[in-house]
Amino acid sequence: MSAGNSYHRDQEPAEETESRSSLGCRRNHPTSTMTSMLTCSDYLLHLFELLAGDGTSEQLAQVPVEARTRLPARELHRVERAGKLALRLRNTLDERRRHESELAALFDTAGDLARVRDPDAVLRAIVHRARMLLGSHVAYLSLNDSRAGTTYMRVTDGCVSALFQQVRLGMGEGLGGLVAQTARPYATPSYFEDERFTHTDEIDRAVGDERLVAILGVPLAVGGSVIGVLYAADRSTRDYSHDEIALLSSLADHAAIAIDNSRLLEETRHALVELNAAHETIREHNSAMRRAERAHDRLTDLVLRGGSLEDIAEAVADVLGGGIVVHDEDGTELACAATDSLPWPDRAVQQSRHSGRSVPWRTNLVCAALAGPELLGSLTLVGCHQPADADRRLFERAGVVTALVLLLRRRTAEAEERVRGELITELLGVGERAHGGLAARARRVGFDPEGSKVVLVSPCGNADRERLAAAASRYVGQHSGLAGTHGDHLVIVLPGTDAGNAAQNAARALGTSTARPVTVGGSGPVAGLEGIADKYEEACRCLEALLALGREGEGAALAELGFLGVLLGDRGDLSGYVRRTVGAVLDYDSRKGTDLVKTLRSYFEHDAGLSRTARALHVHVNTVSQRLERVSALLGPDWRSPERGLEIQLALRLHRLSGGEW
Template sequence: MSIRLLDVLKHSTLTPADPVIRASAAIAAETQLRWIHSSEVLDIAPLLGGGELLLTGGQALASATDKRRIGYIWELAERGVAALAIETGAALPSIPSSMVSAAQAAGLPLVELRKQVPFVGVMEAINSLLVSESAGQLQQADQTSHAMAVELAHGSSLDRVLAVLADATGSEVVLTSTAGVTLASALPAGHSEEAQAGQSQNDAPAGAGQDHVRDIHVDVAVRGIPSARLTLFVRGEADVNLARIAGSRSVDILALALLQRMPPGLKEMAGAALIRAVDSGTQNWRLQQLAPAAGIAVYAQLVAVVVRSAGSRQIRTNVEHLLDRVGQHSVSYADNAELLALVALHPDNVQEDRNAIVAGLQSIAAAEGIVSAVGPVASGISTAPWSLTEARLTLELAADGGPGRARPGQSGAALDAEAFAVERLAFHSLGEGLRTDFVRQQLGAVLDYDAQRRSLLVETLRVWLDSGCNTAQAARELHLERQSMHQRLQRIFSLCGGDPRGTGRLAALHLATRLVRLPGPVTSGLNQGAQQATSATLPVRG
């Protein structure tokens, strides 16, 4: 008998905490637990295995930004954590509504513990029960993997091997390649009429009730290279923990089956290995060794692409089709909610290819809500890690309020690292103190005016300078009448020493407006009210 969340909330060690479910209550009754863990660390998700009830005292959440709190919820949900319980009190009087909304959207049961209880006592009591249960699940999982090995030894198809796992766990089982192609699938005995149910129910909103399908993902590596993904769609009363354990125990059998029947293409394997090497900062000789095997010339002109999305397999397919269509050759690798790619550009059309990639990603972003960034052109595989680093930095700069550009988290966005060249240079080369001093020297009076009046003169100046001092264009982008735009400019000129056009001050002012919103103390001259007004009033620009 599986131990469920509601059972634990009614346990004598936890009832003194006066628990109440704040989000995803509809699926709490069927949420099964594998373990109970406690931590105040916000970056805990990668260290969890899925199926845990995570207890936290809320101290770290109390001092975290709202963006980090929401990210914490999504990271736990994507890791397969069963539920999150937050203790409220002096440090965190209540659970922020943004976290409640995120947990509801992610399908993560969120519990408020309104009184203090010793977490150690709770974990000792409940985990002892879970250990007893897991012993039986481990035995069943080992029997299942043995039966799968027998089927494989007798030459059965991949579908038949997966059918053993499906019958044992009561789950629909699908094995896909890293490119998203279905290699094999199976339904548990007696469920043939539901052949399409798993995927459709899995796409249903969180909290769909008794028919809610929970999916478990297990990566399958062949010779150390991720080559396939096993997904178990667990329905209704089926044991989620058994499915998780049995799926993990079947990895070696499935890897052997892939080697015997359909070994991954060498280029696909080399491409995944190449991107992982670029991402991890592997030595140059290793990159030069892997690139030709992946179909990329050592001295090719290439760009790195980073796509962040918790979306469907179809998004990856759309992105890969775009990169293959535009570039000379591309390789990609998906890691959790991040897709990394390297694209070799045609030597005679380097800039045109790169522009087409940015434009194509913008179309996908608008349709799918993804966030992506295209790095600068790298001359040869040796500098590919630099292009990847700059693409990621561009995403971070935009997320921290980059100057007027589309922000991840607000809507789909495809960002061009070249459009952030000034910010990237300043981030790498200028310390926070130097940036702060420079901005204050150039824009001090305007910053003070904005802080006192809650006005938007600094942002107005930046948009005007970005437009090439084109007053009409800047007015359109800011949704202002031309007369209002002229009035703002006159006020700005009076504060910063006159009209900068035709003087050597123009470049310095432009640089200052670009640096003013980089992360760090540069923004100390802007009060929070003015910054919030800027974010709420100005249109998002791609």
């Protein structure tokens, strides 16, 4: 036996060493001697030694070859038969070892599935094991993209072509398409020569760029559906055995489990996220409900206690953490809390009115306060145009509460307006109730019957009667007065002594509320209730004078109308007219002992001629000029105008008629 076929071990039993040594020694003798010395048992023993020592198939096959020259035919037959059995046993052992290796790989893969939480790492390990166990040049795994209708490379091992790693296959294209359609493994020893599947230029270019020839593909199936393909490929022709196909299929099953586990894990994580989100939503909803309940109780308590709109605005601002502005249906600001005043968001209010919900306006949120379809006002949340749903609902609920308060205010105002209107009617002499009863009723609505008061009158036609009356009701409510309609007039009675100033303020306020000019005639003051009817008549004459003079939209008393006021007013006010017109000159003469009044009379009697006035007074012209300069300083530079001159002449005549008492 040659040295190349000898078997060597680091440690051997003594008898084996001795046997092989004796067999080797015999080989060094001449042929005749070797033939007589080597027996069939020696060759059989050597076969067993090779099997035990993991000898190769080539070594086992060499033993019968050597025995042919040394053993007789009968014994050679036994050695050859033993050699064949040894080769079969060698192949069986190799097959079992291969199966053990495959099982170990499958067990390792199962362990990876149990231990590893990263599905990509598991897939990479599976693809790598497939390549190693099958001894392939390349292994790769593709997954289906059902949305895009394509298949893409998920994991590759041994690939060098970027084009191949990035290729996308249409459903049903290439070898993988055939595997996916049939859900069965498919192998080709020569890819480009195989016409049993659909070739495309893109796939063929990618396969050619990777220089692949033989390809084996097995399906990845989950629940009966193919989700991808696991491949083993070689750069030379190769026929894949059934065992290799079965091994790759087993690895594909593990890969499918890994992918399905990943899907289930992702679904579980998503479900946990949704569950946590649901718990958080429920918690926030419960918190919002408790917050809304507290806010509702707070607002309801304010309404039941008769809280004002200012109280409502402050409560809503505190709950929502923003500024609140309340307007009525005409855009008049009624209350403001935690912010500055804002213009009325007319367009946003109309949008909210039609939608029944709050709407954004600039950086704010607007909610119409409605009683059915009727607009009562609006609520504006400042600086928060996109609040949370719970806060938005709370704001809209505050709008309902605001509407309730506005409706109660309107009903109360209407009731008070009726009472005040009845009082006005009876004070003007239409009713027959005694003044004592009227005084008691006036006190019940917050009006002082004993104090000084002024009477104001404004025209009110049918078109704007209700609007003007409503504005007047709000106005007198702020000034503790009375308002009502009488015939074609709106009549207002206010505490005070300056009828002219009161008329101007009322004209301005009512004009702003109604958005149109409002003319107001005033009269007074008058003490008690008895003189109100007379002052009403005088205020009507003042109103007629204002309209005749074209002073629409203004307010004035007779005193502001000059001599017309004297002509139209009561005689009792003549002294007041004299004092308002030339009182400054009268006071100067009284203090200085001068006679500027006499100079003025002479000046007007001589048609404003300086020379004639000087001759009549027996003084120099310069003296007259100096006196008139003093008059200008006292009465103003326009006293010589025709209008002022007429009023001054009338006042001087009344002063003379009174004997100088005024």
